[in-house]
Amino acid sequence: xxxxxxxxxxxxxxxxxxxxxxxxxxxxxxxxxxxxxxxxxxxxxxxxxxxxxxxxxxxxxxxxxxxxxxxxxxxxxxxxxxxxxxxxxxxxxxxxxxxxxxxxxxxxxxxxxxxxxxxxxxxxxxxxxxxxxxxxxxxxxxxxxxxxxxxxxxxxxxxxxxxxxxxxxxxxxxxxxxxxxxxxxxxxxxxxxxxxxxxxxxxxxxxxxxxxxxxxxxxxxxxxxxxxxxxxxxxxxxxxxxxxxxxxxxxxxxxxxxxxxxxxxxxxxxxxxxxxxxxxxxxxxxxxxxxxxxxxxxxxxxxxxxxxxxxxxxxxxxxxxxxxxxxxxxxxxxxxxxxxxxxxxxxxxxxxxxxxxxxxxxxxxxxxxxxxxxxxxxxxxxxxxxxxxxxxxxxxxxxxxxxxxxxxxxxxxxxxxxxxxxxxxxxxxxxxxxxxxxxxxxxxxxxxxxxxxxxxxxxxxxxxxxxxxxxxxxxxxxxxxxxxxxxxxxxxxxxxxxxxxxxxxxxxxxxxxxxxxxxxxxxxxxxxxxxxxxxxxxxxxxxxxxxxxxxxxxxxx
Amino acid sequence: xxxxxxxxxxxxxxxxxxxxxxxxxxxxxxxxxxxxxxxxxxxxxxxxxxxxxxxxxxxxxxxxxxxxxxxxxxxxxxxxxxxxxxxxxxxxxxxxxxxxxxxxxxxxxxxxxxxxxxxxxxxxxxxxxxxxxxxxxxxxxxxxxxxxxxxxxxxxxxxxxxxxxxxxxxxxxxxxxxxxxxxxxxxxxxxxxxxxxxxxxxxxxxxxxxxxxxxxxxxx
Ligand code: HEM
Numbered sequence: 001x002x003x004x005x006x007x008x009x010x011x012x013x014x015x016x017x018x019x020x021x022x023x024x025x026x027x028x029x030x031x032x033x034x035x036x037x038x039x040x041x042x043x044x045x046x047x048x049x050x051x052x053x054x055x056x057x058x059x060x061x062x063x064x065x066x067x068x069x070x071x072x073x074x075x076x077x078x079x080x081x082x083x084x085x086x087x088x089x090x091x092x093x094x095x096x097x098x099x100x101x102x103x104x105x106x107x108x109x110x111x112x113x114x115x116x117x118x119x120x121x122x123x124x125x126x127x128x129x130x131x132x133x134x135x136x137x138x139x140x141x142x143x144x145x146x147x148x149x150x151x152x153x154x155x156x157x158x159x160x161x162x163x164x165x166x167x168x169x170x171x172x173x174x175x176x177x178x179x180x181x182x183x184x185x186x187x188x189x190x191x192x193x194x195x196x197x198x199x200x201x202x203x204x205x206x207x208x209x210x211x212x213x214x215x216x217x218x219x220x221x222x223x224x225x226x227x228x229x230x231x232x233x234x235x236x237x238x239x240x241x242x243x244x245x246x247x248x249x250x251x252x253x254x255x256x257x258x259x260x261x262x263x264x265x266x267x268x269x270x271x272x273x274x275x276x277x278x279x280x281x282x283x284x285x286x287x288x289x290x291x292x293x294x295x296x297x298x299x300x301x302x303x304x305x306x307x308x309x310x311x312x313x314x315x316x317x318x319x320x321x322x323x324x325x326x327x328x329x330x331x332x333x334x335x336x337x338x339x340x341x342x343x344x345x346x347x348x349x350x351x352x353x354x355x356x357x358x359x360x361x362x363x364x365x366x367x368x369x370x371x372x373x374x375x376x377x378x379x380x381x382x383x384x385x386x387x388x389x390x391x392x393x394x395x396x397x398x399x400x401x402x403x404x405x406x407x408x409x410x411x412x413x414x415x416x417x418x419x420x421x422x423x424x425x426x427x428x429x430x431x432x433x434x435x436x437x438x439x440x441x442x443x444x445x446x447x448x449x450x451x452x453x454x455x456x457x458x459x460x461x462x463x464x465x466x467x468x469x470x471x472x473x474x475x476x477x478x479x480x481x482x483x484x485x486x487x488x489x490x491x492x493x494x495x496x497x498x499x500x501x502x503x504x505x506x507x508x509x510x511x512x513x514x515x516x517x518x519x520x521x522x523x524x525x526x527x528x529x530x531x532x533x534x535x536x537x538x539x540x541x542x543x544x545x546x547x548x549x550x551x552x553x554x555x556x557x
Numbered sequence: 558x559x560x561x562x563x564x565x566x567x568x569x570x571x572x573x574x575x576x577x578x579x580x581x582x583x584x585x586x587x588x589x590x591x592x593x594x595x596x597x598x599x600x601x602x603x604x605x606x607x608x609x610x611x612x613x614x615x616x617x618x619x620x621x622x623x624x625x626x627x628x629x630x631x632x633x634x635x636x637x638x639x640x641x642x643x644x645x646x647x648x649x650x651x652x653x654x655x656x657x658x659x660x661x662x663x664x665x666x667x668x669x670x671x672x673x674x675x676x677x678x679x680x681x682x683x684x685x686x687x688x689x690x691x692x693x694x695x696x697x698x699x700x701x702x703x704x705x706x707x708x709x710x711x712x713x714x715x716x717x718x719x720x721x722x723x724x725x726x727x728x729x730x731x732x733x734x735x736x737x738x739x740x741x742x743x744x745x746x747x748x749x750x751x752x753x754x755x756x757x758x759x760x761x762x763x764x765x766x767x768x769x770x771x772x773x774x775x776x777x
Pocket of ligand 1: 057060084086089092149150151401402458460478482
């Protein structure tokens with residue numbers, strides 16, 4: 001504490017660290033307790049793993065261009081989809097938007113100086129890094145990466161001789177990181193909102209993060225214990241999931257999905273939050289149905305707990321349980337539908353500005369709707385029995401996760417990039433890559449609905465010749481998607497250096513982060529604003545409240 | 558020195574300082590306990606499922622437990638939770654020395670718990686009972702499940718006790734250097750919450766593992 005740190009300097013220039021005062025820039029970064037830097041640290045690690053998982057996906061698609069084993073051995077293919085799935089889920093999309101934008105933007109949006117527990121926040125990043133390193137190590141050592149798929153179903157996961165224990169432990173650490181992030185965010189949102197900001201004056205992104213944080217706190221430990229039990233099963237042979245000792249392997253599936261289905265909402269709710277921000281900013285209109293959107297996030301989080309059984313329709317479950325789970329699953333579609341209509345109503349008669357974030361958001365609404373509606377078809381028990389474990393399901397969840405969450409993560413990157421770096425991305429490159437990724441995803445996954453419906457099973461390196469045409473179209477799509485995602489990343493890397501200065505508020509946004517300089521100063525608000533206005537007040541297409549921004553500017557100059 | 562800001566009508570509002578937010582710290586601890594509840598809840602649910610499947614085997618297997626040692630540990634934890642509560646009470650009353658003594662007593666009792674547990678497990682190992690042991694494999698499926706859950710649950714609980722002991726030494730250090738004092742004792746208070754929780758888990762473990770064998774006519 002001894003030395004003086006300039007709170008008004010850009011957070012790239014000055015920082016607080018967890019201990020001591022470091023000359024080295026590198027140490028200043030990895031020991032920082034500043035929420036903005038931690039968000040960036042998360043972003044960097046996640047993106048590295050994202051590229052690895054994309055590469056694996058590319059190789060799988062390459063393998064699938066023709067029937068027969070051309071590139072992978074059959075066992076190698078099993079490891080490849082497991083690696084791809086596990087990285088995408090546990091290292092990328094679950095930490096995802098909360099770890100990056102929840103950290104960087106949420107405290108700015110509520111007018112806070114940091115999160116409630118900054119040191120705990122840094123600890124979560126270290127746990128995340130530890131988990132990621134163990135995952136990587138397990139791929140490179142001994143018998144190689146797990147070949148269980150990302151779901152670790154018993155009894156196979158307790159029998160296979162690949163490095164399952166390591167990856168289970170890695171996932172456990174990642175779960176801890178997620179729990180503590182959620183805990184931190186709940187307390188931050190309860191305690192550190194600027195005076196005057198009641199719950200219903202919070203931006204909708206904060207609502208999304210808030211609902212998500214509760215899921216992180218309450219659902220993640222269930223998968224934590226499941227992973228531990230699976231580890232004990234392998235190491236000590238306790239027998240809980242082992243049918244030869246009286247154990248019930250289906251129990252692992254139940255416990256797994258009690259977490260992992262809420263986790264699906266944990267992925268999508270922050271993405272919905274980003275959509276709400278972008279749609280209102282670029283429609284220059286107050287959001288339609290603020291309360292409905294805010295509360296639907298909360299109710300999705302609630303109902304999301306009660307639907308896990310729909311992953312087990314064909315695993316052996318009583319008919320009554322099936323019908324209840326099916327009904328509840330249809331039920332979750334309602335709050336989601338409400339959000340969609342609210343966004344469209346917001347755009348209606350708005351003066352829409354088609355900047356890159358908005359373009360990607362509008363396209364995402366289409367792709368997510370495809371994923372969502374096919375999801376509703378899967379909730380019908382009869383239909384699910386036909387397409388269960390086929391590419392129909394794989395196409396459904398890629399439309400939702402890639403075409404919903406990942407797209408929105410990138411839309412969020414376009415949206416907040418100017419705020420975080422103070423620079424503008426290359427707009428032409430952005431628009432090209434966005435159209436390419438949209439066309440690409442439809443080439444990549446649309447044919448797979450048909451292939452799956454006709455009986456192409458998932459998790460196979462091989463297939464009957466009649467499916468080749470579908471896989472080849474998908475191959476073209478994969479090239480487009482992977483290429484355009486890399487193009488976006490490249491755009492960010494280059495523009496962070498050479499982009500044009502963008503000023504405080506390039507989008508005419510209304511929420512509090514746009515009242516700050518870009519990049520924000522270390523201490524965020526030199527003077528905490530008093531929030532006696534709603535989050536999205538526009539007047540003739542201009543943000544109505546500007547005082548906060550001017551006050552702050554005076555203080556920080 | 559907290560920041561004060563003014564609204565349009567010149568009313569003053571205090572800005573919560575995250576560095577010094579007792580209420581925030583308390584909420585954080587409660588959320589952590591919710592998490593812990595869900596974690597142990599996963600095992601208790603598993604227990605419920607297998608108890609339903611293998612009721613008789615469970616009751617039979619429970620007769621192998623040493624009810625006296627389980628009971629002794631219950632008493633130890635109960636007293637330790639009381640000691641820690643006293644430690645908080647004395648700290649609030651600015652009687653640091655007394656507070657410290659009760660904290661030390663809690664540490665001693667926690668260690669005693671682990672020692673008893675050690676003897677209990679040793680006795681079971683001595684009878685050839687450990688996960689996947691030949692003896693256990695020769696017993697019924699239900700007994701296997703019972704002991705699998707027993708070792709998992711008491712092991713995880715024991716780990717919580719051990720981490721608690723480590724944490725108590727850390728808390729003790731903070732008391733010694735004055736970071737915990739009559740005005741700022743949230744860390745001590747939060748730890749007491751944790752300890753109550755660990756104690757509470759044990760209160761459920763005892764009937765589920767030690768006492769279910771009693772109802773059918775006691776030990777033989
Ligand atoms: C270029 C983009 C992508 C391509 C080409 C791709 C391709 C694939 C392929 C070929 C499979 C194997 C399907 C099977 O045989 O069952 C797969 C599985 C999977 N993918 Fe992707 N994927 C992409 C992006 C993503 C993203 C962004 C996510 C999530 C964030 C994701 C999550 C998963 C999961 C969870 C699995 C299931 C793994 C398992 O079966 O255990 N993928 N993907």
